[in-house]
Amino acid sequence: MRIHVDADKCQGHNRCYAIAPELFDVDDLGYATALNDGVVPAELEEKARLAVANCPEYAITIEEG
Amino acid sequence: MSDATDHQLSSHPPVTDWTTDFDHAVDEYAARAPEIWDELRSACPVAHSERYGGVWLPTRHEDVAAIAYDTEHFTSRSVVVTEGRPIAPAPRGIAPPISSDPPFHQEARRMLLPAFSPKAVNELEPYTRAYCNELLDAVAGAETFDAAVDYAQHIPVRVIAKMLGFPPEDGDIFRRIVHNALEAVDLPQEQRMMNFLTLDEYLRTQVQDHLDNPRDDLTSFLLNAEMDGEPLAPEHVGGTIALLLIAGIDTTWSAIGASLWHLAANPDDLARLVAEPALMPTAIEEFLRYYAPVTMARLVAEPVEIGGCPMQPDEWVLLPFPAANRDPEFFDRADEVVLDREVNRHAAFGLGIHRCAGSNLARMELRVALETFLERFPSFTLADPDAVRWSRGQVRGPRTLPVRITS
Ligand code: HEM
Numbered sequence A: 001m002r003i004h005v006d007a008d009k010c011q012g013h014n015r016c017y018a019i020a021p022e023l024f025d026v027d028d029l030g031y032a033t034a035l036n037d038g039v040v041p042a043e044l045e046e047k048a049r050l051a052v053a054n055c056p057e058y059a060i061t062i063e064e065g
Numbered sequence B: 001m002s003d004a005t006d007h008q009l010s011s012h013p014p015v016t017d018w019t020t021d022f023d024h025a026v027d028e029y030a031a032r033a034p035e036i037w038d039e040l041r042s043a044c045p046v047a048h049s050e051r052y053g054g055v056w057l058p059t060r061h062e063d064v065a066a067i068a069y070d071t072e073h074f075t076s077r078s079v080v081v082t083e084g085r086p087i088a089p090a091p092r093g094i095a096p097p098i099s100s101d102p103p104f105h106q107e108a109r110r111m112l113l114p115a116f117s118p119k120a121v122n123e124l125e126p127y128t129r130a131y132c133n134e135l136l137d138a139v140a141g142a143e144t145f146d147a148a149v150d151y152a153q154h155i156p157v158r159v160i161a162k163m164l165g166f167p168p169e170d171g172d173i174f175r176r177i178v179h180n181a182l183e184a185v186d187l188p189q190e191q192r193m194m195n196f197l198t199l200d201e202y203l204r205t206q207v208q209d210h211l212d213n214p215r216d217d218l219t220s221f222l223l224n225a226e227m228d229g230e231p232l233a234p235e236h237v238g239g240t241i242a243l244l245l246i247a248g249i250d251t252t253w254s255a256i257g258a259s260l261w262h263l264a265a266n267p268d269d270l271a272r273l274v275a276e277p278a279l280m281p282t283a284i285e286e287f288l289r290y291y292a293p294v295t296m297a298r299l300v301a302e303p304v305e306i307g308g309c310p311m312q313p314d315e316w317v318l319l320p321f322p323a324a325n326r327d328p329e330f331f332d333r334a335d336e337v338v339l340d341r342e343v344n345r346h347a348a349f350g351l352g353i354h355r356c357a358g359s360n361l362a363r364m365e366l367r368v369a370l371e372t373f374l375e376r377f378p379s380f381t382l383a384d385p386d387a388v389r390w391s392r393g394q395v396r397g398p399r400t401l402p403v404r405i406t407s
């Protein structure tokens, strides 16, 4: 599984980073990026899905596989 | 003190039909806004009223989101609905970036963000916690006290004063200013102008003090900031400082107060949160969803249709994020507080380019305020449910909240 943050949509609500700091980082302005090129270890897949489902801007997408 | 004026009755005539004549500054709205939103959502999801020179009230998540994302047909030149229309010129507006439209908005916002990033805000946590404890020390031993007046209202004031480098003991002055700007919207226009002059005068003194003695705080930062290689206009600096004072105080006070109100009124939720502190992160997002304190507003800039309703330039549109947060089309069990709600895409801090710049700070203050309170007082109830008063206008929260400590 891979996650991607769309920088045009992200408004820095910081929900993803609060839920899964293992998968996301925030820059000095508070906007999010996916860590580790977006690659999600199997044990964090559930957290990745929760981050996607809580982003108010629909800025995070998942690529399965 | 703002708590005295909060209880004055509204000067607006009562509303008889909410679908055609609503008014967010009447006492009935303060008492039961959430029910009014629910009624409107099924009867008339985009309601209109002739008050304030023409104002719309959408209540579905879909319509609120569409307006928040549409910066072409709607302008942010004023985000507080009043009898008059804003006189400050676009694109900056009176209090950048909240009153600014693109493209000016982006730069005016960006310069503020580093001070409010999650990492910057973490550094303020120990200070906030120490202050919460100090407030609770002052009421320790009392059987009843007012959790809004004695506790919640002081917290955001103290923290923003520290960030701006203003005297911490000026808390009462700020709160009066904020009340006048946000809640006393039914005052005559001249009275509101007078109130803004008081704010202007206060800020002038603080800014002069920072010009004479520059230091490492947000006020000095703004005085030195540049846009397109030019220092910010004095009106820009003043407007942004006013915004930071106004945007952060009643809002966060309301969020803390409403969360404590919920816990005082729902002993099962209180016991569960005390027993399972790991629920705090989802509980906080749920309080923010269910008791979202902030309704924003826009002016129509270009003719547009929302939910089948034709909107004309210069009409107001209220943006009730709290109503969107209770839309059953968008949330399961929208009308229940679910402390462990895992999927919660709420819009308490807005949607789109104006997302609350202070949201990380507000969340930290809310979490620390609740943690500190529950640690000290794991068991409490409403001392007098009928004495609880909710605010009118665009920021909703309990302004009197007598609680009885039961442990
Ligand atoms: C629970 C507390 C708070 C809530 C619910 C809240 C809510 C909001 C909302 C809904 C907006 C969107 C405005 C719009 O769409 O026009 C906003 C904007 C803003 N808020 Fe907050 N706020 C809170 C606390 C704070 C705090 C503590 C600060 C900072 C001291 C702050 C500073 C701002 C600023 C600067 C903006 C304008 C952002 C922009 O226009 O780009 N807020 N807030």
Ligand code: SF4
Binding pocket: A005, A009, A010, A011, A012, A013, A014, A015, A016, A017, A030, A031, A032, A054, A055, A056, A057, A058, A059, A060
């Ligand atoms: S939750 Fe969404 S909007 Fe917020 S920081 Fe993460 S990606 Fe950005």
